[in-house]
Amino acid sequence: MFDKFEAFMNKYLTPIANKMDKQRHLSAVKKAMVAMTPLLIIGSFCLIPEAIPNMIGENNPISQWILANLDIIYIPYNVGMALMSLYVAAVISYHLAQSYKLDVPGTLSMGVIAFLMMAVDYTEDGGIMTTYLGPKGLFAAMFASIIAVELYRWCKKKNFTIKMPESVPDFVSRSFEMIPISVIVIGFFLIIRVVCVNGLHTVPPMIFTNLFAPLVGSMDNPFAVTFLQILRCLLFFFGIHPSVLSPITSPISTQFLAENMEMVKAGGKAMHFFTPGVESAFGNFTGTGVTFGLVFWCLLSKSKAQKQVGRVALIPALFGINEPILFGAPIVLNPIFFIPYVICGGIIGTIPHWMMHFGWVSCSTFTPPYVGVFLEGFLTNGDYMSIVANGIQLILSILIWYPFFKLFEKRELEKEHENEEKKSVISAEDEALLNDLDLDF
Incomplete structure (x- = not known):
């Protein structure tokens, strides 16, 4: 089933995305x-x-x-x-x-x-x-x-x-x-x-x-933003950087940020939650798809290779960069990680958007530079509930990634064991026979 879906994506979506990325306009x-x-x-x-x-x-x-x-x-x-x-x-x-x-x-x-x-x-x-x-x-x-x-x-x-x-x-x-x-x-x-x-x-x-009113207005809908985030994760899962969507999304999010700033400047309250700072601090919390859960379990893995991947990916993840874990674990084109990354990652990435929609977290009036997780989210609006929202994302990511990682880890350990056996020039039976002969050179 997954192979057919992968073939469909590579045949139809990947060429379109590549053309969009290279299209001069x-x-x-x-x-x-x-x-x-x-x-x-x-x-x-x-x-x-x-x-x-x-x-x-x-x-x-x-x-x-x-x-x-x-x-x-x-x-x-x-x-x-x-x-x-x-x-x-x-x-x-x-x-x-x-x-x-x-x-x-x-x-x-x-x-x-x-x-x-x-x-x-x-x-x-x-x-x-x-x-x-x-x-x-x-x-x-x-x-x-x-x-x-x-x-x-x-x-x-x-x-x-x-x-x-x-x-x-x-x-x-x-x-x-x-x-x-x-x-x-x-x-x-x-x-x-x-x-x-x-x-x-x-x-x-x-x-x-x-x-463009229908398109712009739709981005004030949390359902539309969740769908967009899942689409971004889907693109990245197949190795296509989601920045191919930025010519469409960036003008809208920038316009919303400016309107939020005008509202606050006039003594009102910011109302739009689809802004550049929110996308970076919450949508891409620890990286697109909120992949910190996988980094966390890699650090605790029994697999030597995955433990090393976790160590390499930890610091970048704390600054919203998850290419090391995407291509190191890997997540990209890995059927085991499709659900936690594409579906769950897209949903977890928009939990703060839903909280802003319901008024539990203040909307953004600031696009901070990359200053690291938690602090970046707080700087977007100065609301301490942003830290709570990031905390919820972190906990959910760790919980959701666990069963999928354990399944992946089991396969990785089997591969490592097979590789160790192949590296041995003398088989286990021959080594036991030599020990029995007790030869002294």
């Missing part, structure tokens, strides 16, 4: 979202000082200084996370330009201009609104930058450029070369803008918001 989106990690961390840090007066009271010098300087404290957030979509458009354009071997400055500028043509809105007094320059405009930024680069590439391919004599300096030649390309790209997105504003009476980013 999805790869550019993934790299852009990873590049936003520093902005998420710095933006999250900016919310911490505002919480201090609530913790220690307002009638003290520290709290008074914080309250008096909140505008300054929020500057990194306002120029970082609040303009995230603008940066995403630039980074996607950059990586696409590199993959196509196009002029990076030219494509980058076209990607940014294309996004601004779609996302910029104005106040009544003529000022620029930044509503859609932040996480709310992520999908529009992806669309605009990708289409802009493809238009740029098409223009170059069709020679819709101005060719200057070779005697003209390169930087001047490139500037003139960009004129017809700029006209085409800006004209294309100007038409989109006019159609959306005058015909549909809304700015383009709202179109994308409405189109």
Whole structure:
């Protein structure tokens, strides 16, 4: 049964996943979202000082200084996370330009201009609104930058450029070369803008918001998140890194984190549990599939090989890295470990999400760096119940992995015993015969 399932996965799913991972547009989106990690961390840090007066009271010098300087404290957030979509458009354009071997400055500028043509809105007094320059405009930024680069590439391919004599300096030649390309790209997105504003009476980013609303809304459902986590474990079980899903999931989780931060900044309560920090600290607690239980039993194993695997995998597991146990035990393509890793690991990884859904654990407003298990979960929300949630995950992992590991260990011990017998040049019977002869050389 398992062999047929493995053959099906290798025949149909693995090629699709590999193509997704190598597809240049999805790869550019993934790299852009990873590049936003520093902005998420710095933006999250900016919310911490505002919480201090609530913790220690307002009638003290520290709290008074914080309250008096909140505008300054929020500057990194306002120029970082609040303009995230603008940066995403630039980074996607950059990586696409590199993959196509196009002029990076030219494509980058076209990607940014294309996004601004779609996302910029104005106040009544003529000022620029930044509503859609932040996480709310992520999908529009992806669309605009990708289409802009493809238009740029098409223009170059069709020679819709101005060719200057070779005697003209390169930087001047490139500037003139960009004129017809700029006209085409800006004209294309100007038409989109006019159609959306005058015909549909809304700015383009709202179109994308409405189109992706079902997908984004589904990630606020714990059932959907549990299914997603099981899918991640399933991919990893077959040796496919679950990061192939990040171009789809990262924009949603990032948008939710930004909305949580806005809610807290406005004096409200964070409501979204599908955020980058939660995925790392809880979904990947001790690694994707919560594999610490297997590491624990490997450390206590009678098998020399598995004990050594446990020793090697322990420290990485404490920092959410489980490749040593995945490929060392191994878990990957091991039928015995399919249920504890894929099914149980996916469920255990989302227990904190369910606790957040029911209000037992606070939702995240911070994406901490990799600081180790328990502490990382606590830093996502500052709620001590996060430590309790991680503790529940740890205990369940140890209990669930035990019967499956003992079955695996029994087979490993049999193999080790067989290998030891094969290593012996003289059989047990011959050795006994020699002992009986009592030969003295």
